[in-house]
Amino acid sequence: MFESAEIGHVIDKSTYKAEEAALREALLEVQYELKQRGEFPLLLLIHGMDGAGRGETLNQINEWLDPRLIHTAAFDAPNDDARERPWMWRYWRELPAKGRIGMFFGSYYSDALFDRVDSKTNRDAFDKQLFDILRFERMLANDGVLVLKFWLHLAEDKQKKRLKLLEKDPATAWRVTEADWKHHGQYSRIKNNAEHMMRLTNTAYAPWLVVDGEDANYRSLTVGRALLQALQQRLALDHVWQARSDVAAITPPADNKLLLESLQLDQAFSKDDYKQQLEALQGRLNGLTRHPKFAEHSLVLAFEGNDAAGKGGAIRRITQALDARRYRIVPVAAPTEEERAMPWLWRFWRHVPGKGKVTIFDRTWYGRVLVERVEGFAETADWMRGYYEINDFEHQLRDNNAIVLKFWLAISADEQLSRFKSREETGFKRFKITEEDWRNRDKWDDYKVAVCDMIDRTSTSAVPWTLVAANNKYYARIKILTTICEALEAKLGA
Amino acid sequence: MFESAEIGHVIDKSTYKAEEAALREALLEVQYELKQRGEFPLLLLIHGMDGAGRGETLNQINEWLDPRLIHTAAFDAPNDDARERPWMWRYWRELPAKGRIGMFFGSYYSDALFDRVDSKTNRDAFDKQLFDILRFERMLANDGVLVLKFWLHLAEDKQKKRLKLLEKDPATAWRVTEADWKHHGQYSRIKNNAEHMMRLTNTAYAPWLVVDGEDANYRSLTVGRALLQALQQRLALDHVWQARSDVAAITPPADNKLLLESLQLDQAFSKDDYKQQLEALQGRLNGLTRHPKFAEHSLVLAFEGNDAAGKGGAIRRITQALDARRYRIVPVAAPTEEERAMPWLWRFWRHVPGKGKVTIFDRTWYGRVLVERVEGFAETADWMRGYYEINDFEHQLRDNNAIVLKFWLAISADEQLSRFKSREETGFKRFKITEEDWRNRDKWDDYKVAVCDMIDRTSTSAVPWTLVAANNKYYARIKILTTICEALEAKLGA
Numbered sequence: 002m003f004e005s006a007e008i009g010h011v012i013d014k015s016t017y018k019a020e021e022a023a024l025r026e027a028l029l030e031v032q033y034e035l036k037q038r039g040e041f042p043l044l045l046l047i048h049g050m051d052g053a054g055r056g057e058t059l060n061q062i063n064e065w066l067d068p069r070l071i072h073t074a075a076f077d078a079p080n081d082d083a084r085e086r087p088w089m090w091r092y093w094r095e096l097p098a099k100g101r102i103g104m105f106f107g108s109y110y111s112d113a114l115f116d117r118v119d120s121k122t123n124r125d126a127f128d129k130q131l132f133d134i135l136r137f138e139r140m141l142a143n144d145g146v147l148v149l150k151f152w153l154h155l156a157e158d159k160q161k162k163r164l165k166l167l168e169k170d171p172a173t174a175w176r177v178t179e180a181d182w183k184h185h186g187q188y189s190r191i192k193n194n195a196e197h198m199m200r201l202t203n204t205a206y207a208p209w210l211v212v213d214g215e216d217a218n219y220r221s222l223t224v225g226r227a228l229l230q231a232l233q234q235r236l237a238l239d240h241v242w243q244a245r246s247d248v249a250a251i252t253p254p255a256d257n258k259l260l261l262e263s264l265q266l267d268q269a270f271s272k273d274d275y276k277q278q279l280e281a282l283q284g285r286l287n288g289l290t291r292h293p294k295f296a297e298h299s300l301v302l303a304f305e306g307n308d309a310a311g312k313g314g315a316i317r318r319i320t321q322a323l324d325a326r327r328y329r330i331v332p333v334a335a336p337t338e339e340e341r342a343m344p345w346l347w348r349f350w351r352h353v354p355g356k357g358k359v360t361i362f363d364r365t366w367y368g369r370v371l372v373e374r375v376e377g378f379a380e381t382a383d384w385m386r387g388y389y390e391i392n393d394f395e396h397q398l399r400d401n402n403a404i405v406l407k408f409w410l411a412i413s414a415d416e417q418l419s420r421f422k423s424r425e426e427t428g429f430k431r432f433k434i435t436e437e438d439w440r441n442r443d444k445w446d447d448y449k450v451a452v453c454d455m456i457d458r459t460s461t462s463a464v465p466w467t468l469v470a471a472n473n474k475y476y477a478r479i480k481i482l483t484t485i486c487e488a489l490e491a492k493l494g495a
Numbered sequence: 496m497f498e499s500a501e502i503g504h505v506i507d508k509s510t511y512k513a514e515e516a517a518l519r520e521a522l523l524e525v526q527y528e529l530k531q532r533g534e535f536p537l538l539l540l541i542h543g544m545d546g547a548g549r550g551e552t553l554n555q556i557n558e559w560l561d562p563r564l565i566h567t568a569a570f571d572a573p574n575d576d577a578r579e580r581p582w583m584w585r586y587w588r589e590l591p592a593k594g595r596i597g598m599f600f601g602s603y604y605s606d607a608l609f610d611r612v613d614s615k616t617n618r619d620a621f622d623k624q625l626f627d628i629l630r631f632e633r634m635l636a637n638d639g640v641l642v643l644k645f646w647l648h649l650a651e652d653k654q655k656k657r658l659k660l661l662e663k664d665p666a667t668a669w670r671v672t673e674a675d676w677k678h679h680g681q682y683s684r685i686k687n688n689a690e691h692m693m694r695l696t697n698t699a700y701a702p703w704l705v706v707d708g709e710d711a712n713y714r715s716l717t718v719g720r721a722l723l724q725a726l727q728q729r730l731a732l733d734h735v736w737q738a739r740s741d742v743a744a745i746t747p748p749a750d751n752k753l754l755l756e757s758l759q760l761d762q763a764f765s766k767d768d769y770k771q772q773l774e775a776l777q778g779r780l781n782g783l784t785r786h787p788k789f790a791e792h793s794l795v796l797a798f799e800g801n802d803a804a805g806k807g808g809a810i811r812r813i814t815q816a817l818d819a820r821r822y823r824i825v826p827v828a829a830p831t832e833e834e835r836a837m838p839w840l841w842r843f844w845r846h847v848p849g850k851g852k853v854t855i856f857d858r859t860w861y862g863r864v865l866v867e868r869v870e871g872f873a874e875t876a877d878w879m880r881g882y883y884e885i886n887d888f889e890h891q892l893r894d895n896n897a898i899v900l901k902f903w904l905a906i907s908a909d910e911q912l913s914r915f916k917s918r919e920e921t922g923f924k925r926f927k928i929t930e931e932d933w934r935n936r937d938k939w940d941d942y943k944v945a946v947c948d949m950i951d952r953t954s955t956s957a958v959p960w961t962l963v964a965a966n967n968k969y970y971a972r973i974k975i976l977t978t979i980c981e982a983l984e985a986k987l988g989a
Contacts, residue, residue, distance in 0.1 A: 039836070085793075085849040087895040093844040098836035125619035132626040133891075140884050143877070144838035299579075342533070342592035344638035350587040355579040383637070390634050397627075401581040 002196045004466075005457045006154035006213040008263040010223075010256050017218040024225045025065045031232040032066050032102070039100035041145040043232065046108045049153030050191070051181045052163040053214030058153060059106055061221050062228070072097050075106040088112065089137060096146070109134055110150075110198065117194050118187055127194070131201045138207040147235050148207035151224060152199060153214035157188045163215075196461050200392050203458070205385050211457065213254075222255040253450065260453045264468050266413050268476040275475035282482040283322035289489040290327060290359065298492060299354040299403045302485070303365040306410030307448075308438045309420040311474045315410065316361055318478045319485065328359035333368065345369065346394055353398065365407075366391055370455050375447045388458040395464040404492050405464045408481055409452065410471040414445055496690045498960075499951045500648035500707040502757040504717075504750050511712040518719045519559045525726040526560050526596070533594035535639040537726065540602045543647030544685070545675045546657040547708030552647060553600055555715050556722070566591050569600040582606065583631060590640070603628055604644075604692065611688050612681055621688070625695045636700035641729050644701060645718060646693060647708035651682045690955050694886050697952070699879050705951065707748075716749040747944065754947045758962050760907050762970040769969035776976040777816035783983040784821060784853065792986060793848040793897045796979070797859040800904030801942075802932045803914040805968045809904065810855055812972045813979065822853035827862065839863065840888055847892065859901075860885055864949050869941045882952040889958040898986050899958045902975055903946065904965040908939055 035043065045062070047055050063071055074095040083091040089109065097103030113130040116122045122130070141148055155163065164181055167173045184191060199209045212223045289295065302319070304312045320328055331352045340348040346366060354360040369387040373379035379387070398405050412420070421442075424434040441448070460466040467484050471477035489495070529537065539556070541549050557565055568589040577585040583603065591597030607624040610616045616624070632642055649657065658675055661667045678685060693703045706717045783789065796813070798806045814822060825846045834842040840860060848854040863881040867873040873881070892899050906914070915936075918928040935942070954960040961978050965971035983989065 042836075082849065086847050087891040089891060090844060090847055093841060096837060096841060098833070100836070123619070125617070125623045128623040128626060129619045132622060132629075135626075136883075136887055140840070140880075140887075141838055143880060146838060339592070342536075342594070343590055344635055344640060346634070347587060347590060350584060353580050353584055355576065386634075386637060389630075393630055393634075397581040397583060 002199060002457060002461055003154050003156075003192070003211060004460055005254065005260040005453060006211050007156045008213075008258065008260055009215065010213040010219040010254055010258055011216045012218040012222055012256050014218065017222060020222060021225075024222070024229065027229055028065050028225060029067065031229060031236060032070060034236055035102070035232060036070055036100045038236070041147055041235070042097035042099050043102045043147045043149070043228075044097060044141065045102065045104045045228070046110065046148070046150040047104065047106050047153070048108070048110055048151065048195075049212075049214055050155040050160055050188075051184045052160050052167070053153035053155035054217060054220050055106065055153055055214075057217065058151070058220065058224055059104060062104065062224070065225065066102065070100075071102045071104055073104045073106065076108060076111065088133070092137075096141075099145070109137070110202075114191070114194055114198055118190050127197075128201070131198060135202055135204070138202070138204065142204075142206035147231060149227065149231055150202075150207060150209045151227075152195065152209055152211045153220060154211055155214045157185075157192075159215055160185055160188065193462050200389075200396075200461060203389060205382060219255055226255060259449060260456060261411060261449055261468070264411055264470055266411060266416070266470045266472045268470050268473050270473050270476035270479065272475060275479060278479050279318065279482070282479065282486060283318070285486050286319070286322040286482060286489070287324075289486060289493065289495060290323060292489075292493050292495050294493040294495070295489070296357040297402060299356055300359040300485075300489070301354065301398055301403050301405045302359070302361045303367070303405070303407040304361070304363050304410070305365055305367050305371070305408070306469075306471065307412050307417055308441055309417050309424065309433075310410035310412045310471045311477055312363055312410055314474060315408075315478050315481050316363055318482060319361065322482075323359060327357065328361060329354070330361045330363060333362060333364040346390060349394070354403070356402075366394065367407075367455060367459075370459075371448065371451050374451050375444055388455075391459055392461070392464075395459075396461075399463050404488055406485060406488055407460075407464070407466045408469050408484075409456065409466055410469045410477060412471050414442075416472045417442065496693060496951060496955055497648050497650075497686070497705060498954055499748065499754040499947060500705050501650045502707075502752065502754055503709070504707040504713040504748055504752055505710045506712040506716055506750050508712065511716060514716060515719075518716070518723065522559050522719060522723055523561065525723060525730060526564060528730055529596070529726060530564055530594045532730070535641055535729070536591035536593050537596045537641045537643070537722075538591060538635065539596065539598045539722070540604065540642070540644040541598065541600050541647070542602070542604055542645065542689075543706075543708055544649040544654055544682075545678045546654050546661070547647035547649035548711060548714050549600065549647055549708075551711065552645070552714065552718055553598060556598065556718070559719065560596070564594075565596045565598055567598045567600065570602060570605065582627070586631075590635075593639075603631070604696075608685070608688055608692055612684050621691075622695070625692060629696055629698070632696070632698065632701040636698075641725060642701035643721065643725055644696075644703045645721075646689065646703055646705045647714065648705055649708045651679075651686075653709055654679055654682065687956050694883075694890075694955060697883060699876060713749055720749060753943060754950060755905060755943055755962070758905055758964055760905060760910070760964045760966045762964050762967050764967050764970035764973065766969060769973060772973050773812065773976070776973065776980060777812070779980050780813070780816040780976060780983070781818075783980060783987065783989060784817060786983075786987050786989050788987040788989070789983070790851040791896055793850055794853040794979075794983070795848065795892055795897050795899045796853070796855045797861070797899070797901040798855070798857050798904070799859055799861050799865070799902070800963075800965065801906050801911055802935055803911050803918065803927075804904035804906045804965045805971055806857055806904055808968060809902075809972050809975050810857055812976060813855065816976075817853060821851065822855060823848070824855045824857060827856060827858035840884060843888070848897070850896075860888065861901075861949060861953075864953075865942065865945050868945050869938055882949075885953055886955070886958075889953075890955075893957050898982055900979060900982055901954075901958070901960045902963050902978075903950065903960055904963045904971060906965050908936075910966045911936065 035041075047059055049055050059073060063073065072095065076091065079091060092105070092109055095103065095105070113122075113127060113134065116130070117124075117127040138148055164177050164185060168177045199211075203209045210227050212220055212227075214220050290300070304316060306312050316330060320330065329352070336345075336348055349362070349366045352360055352362070369379060369391070370384050373387075374384045395405050421434055421438065424430040456466050456468070467481070469477050469480050529535075541553055543549050553567065557567065566589065570585065573585060586599070586603055589597065589599065607616075607621060607628065610624070611618075611621040635642055658671050658679060662671045693705075697703045704721050706714055706721075708714050784794070798810060800806050810824060814824065823846070830839075830842055843856070843860045846854055846856070863873060863885070864878050867881075868878045889899050915928055915932060918924040950960050950962070961975070963971050963974050
């Protein structure tokens with residue numbers, strides 16, 4: 002979920018300055034339209050890691066916009082008045098009126114998250130609180146409130162650096178509190194629980210936006226643009242807002258730097274090394290699937306990737322290591338008539354493996370947010386809810402002890418072209434290349450954006466995506482087998 | 496929630512026969528249209544108390560409709576295949592395809608409910624499961640599935656009678672199992688948890704329908720009509736179904752017998768008795784609000800009723816017993832401009848009392864589902880979600896230790912007329928009667944239906960409605976004061 006926010010987004014000063022003036026003017030304009038029309042309020046929740054610039058973002062927004070029309074509320078520990086009343090009371094009190102902007106620094110999410118991080122609640126109680134929040138936000142949305150939730154992110158090592166830097170300078174040392182260091186010590190606990198929280202509360206009508214908080218220019222521009230876009234989109238609606246069908250669009254990174262582009266696609270790996278390691282890995286994998294503890298688990302492998310990225314070859318290297326009675330390959334193409342008559346996830350649910358079994362999906366449920374999105378087979382509202390539904394599906398598998406691993410096999414456009422050509426030239430491979438493959442290639446950039454969104458919204462620490470550089474197929478196969486073996490070993494304690 | 500299902504609905508044989516033939520034909524007709532159009536499936540969940548006729552209902556539907564197009568699935572304890580997979584897997588497997596009807600005898604709701612009843616789960620884990628269900632049904636609804644959930648009800652004493660009757664006859668004795676008697680012993684635990692479950696999962700797109708199960712004719716007609724109405728309504732839509740905005744209408748009882756009509760409005764009570772008891776009750780109430788334990792609680796009194804039913808007089812008899820520093824009366828009229836700019840419940844949240852305090856609402860948040868419904872001030876989808884939002888609000892108060900009591904003061908149309916006239920004749924009471932009161936009177940029947948729906952959908956054992964027969968104001972005031980004192984005593988252990 003935080004992948005794209007950790008690849009180091011930067012916007013240089015001159016680019017920033019050039020855009021800031023226009024952005025500011027546009028923001029002021031929509032703010033006045035919001036005020037003048039007085040039809041709905043905007044509620045902004047600012048959350049994130051310590052040191053990721055939450056306070057600065059709040060100040061920036063107040064500086065850019067007309068602060069007289071912004072109501073800022075910071076929530077720390079509840080006071081007596083609040084403690085005597087239901088949990089949500091103090092948030093109700095600070096809600097913005099129609100035409101206004103409310104900005105919450107911390108919110109009910111902080112209560113839920115830190116009660117969990119500090120073990121004041123167990124996982125069920127945490128989920129119950131998230132359920133409370135979901136109902137609250139659904140009610141706000143139904144009453145017309147536009148809700149935007151920002152998570153400003155900062156990787157663990159960068160957080161440490163930032164806190165040390167601030168401490169060193171006498172002018173900023175006061176900014177670093179004991180709580181900051183305490184939270185730094187809890188970093189992975191905060192991250193994992195925040196991820197769970199955001200997964201369950203990321204709705205179309207009140208979406209989470211994860212922003213890389215390291216570079217101030219990037220952070221400000223991203224937040225400002227998202228704000229502008231959300232307000233413009235809502236103000237431009239020619240019908241009454243409906244929480245179900247009107248969804249927020251996804252904003253691309255302000256510096257146009259995509260996660261996939263940070264992957265080094267060419268990796269050196271010789272055929273000899275490959276042969277040697279392959280045998281060892283296959284033996285290791287075979288042993289792991291025979292491990293007595295594996296009988297309490299199942300393994301779900303999901304393969305996606307560019308056309309001709311080598312999914313089939315990689316899958317064969319896995320099945321060679323498996324007992325034929327234990328595994329099943331499910332090739333996913335267009336849904337059958339029977340499948341089209343059912344809710345869309347049904348065709349994947351039917352292949353959920355039992356204990357001790359392995360199911361390998363060659364293409365998967367991610368078609369919903371890839372091909373169906375890019376080709377327009379599904380409406381925006383439908384593929385948008387797909388992220389939520391997919392997360393829900395995978396976490397149900399995982400809560401049932403399944404080990405779920407997802408691989409994206411990435412090749413470059415050039416590599417794909419040469420593979421396409423060689424397929425056309427090689428008789429027995431000719432069936433592998435179709436008109437559709439060439440058509441998909443034309444939409445290379447659209448797919449790239451869809452893949453990055455997919456990874457950001459569905460990679461969680463419990464059910465992660467593994468990005469596989471696949472220009473070199475030997476490297477890719479070894480990487481995949483190693484990932485599977487390591488995940489099994491970690492789970493089985495083997 | 497079960498109020499209207501416990502007032503003894505009966506439909507005689509000849510009425511039943513007369514209607515059954517037409518209903519059956521109409522049902523077959525919509526079933527074929529459903530099949531022919533093949534646009535969406537219908538999923539029926541049949542739940543309820545033991546002995547309330549769940550099996551009979553299932554058979555009845557299979558008899559009325561074309562059973563070849565109905566897929567019936569009964570869910571008992573999960574088998575090995577199911578136990579190895581996520582909880583929801585076995586329900587996914589039995590989902591009906593587009594154009595078909597799926598009927599579940601027991602479902603994921605039974606799993607959640609009985610795990611809680613048998614204390615296998617605690618309250619948080621129960622809520623988490625309900626949250627899982629809510630997401631599942633939202634997904635179904637978004638994918639077009641029409642979901643109807645029936646709860647066939649039977650009061651505790653009637654359940655006992657039914658089980659004994661079945662046992663006595665050798666021909667039916669086999670129907671009564673040990674599990675039935677076990678559930679009978681858990682009756683109130685099942686009822687309370689079912690109520691909680693239905694409250695949290697009663698959505699506009701997948702509503703619960705509570706049906707009095709005692710009389711077979713009434714039960715069958717009610718279920719059949721609800722089915723017919725839901726299918727007709729959906730098939731008649733001239734746009735693609737949207738889970739957010741298209742809602743199921745509320746079906747009136749098949750015998751047109753309303754809860755309010757079961758109330759005996761005239762009650763004998765002399766002024767002398769009143770004076771005597773009033774003083775004692777006021778003293779008792781005063782003492783209770785000074786009880787040391789009351790400092791951990793608060794008291795929220797909600798008054799609704801017919802115009803001129805005597806709310807003001809009743810409230811005065813309460814406040815006479817209270818320390819002025821402890822209570823506050825909130826008269827609720829049309830929302831102010833400030834209030835209209837906020838989500839609708841905001842104007843009630845702002846008056847939530849702190850610990851040791853009493854807030855008396857003279858008219859309440861129930862205006863949303865009464866006047867706003869009847870006068871068309873709110874759209875159907877909006878007042879429908881009001882039930883859910885009101886329940887949520889009140890249960891947040893209650894979870895925060897508030898004692899919430901709701902009173903409906905009911906008078907007859909004749910009594911109201913004579914009070915209106917006497918108000919017009921008495922100088923100092925003249926301000927109490929307006930044109931609007933006369934207009935409301937014209938909509939007497941609409942209000943009656945709205946009041947009954949309101950009570951059915953918002954009276955829970957934790958936050959109950961008290962229906963007060965108020966033709967005799969002395970009786971009404973004593974009843975109200977007694978109810979308050981008893982609720983306080985129960986809560987404070989005083």
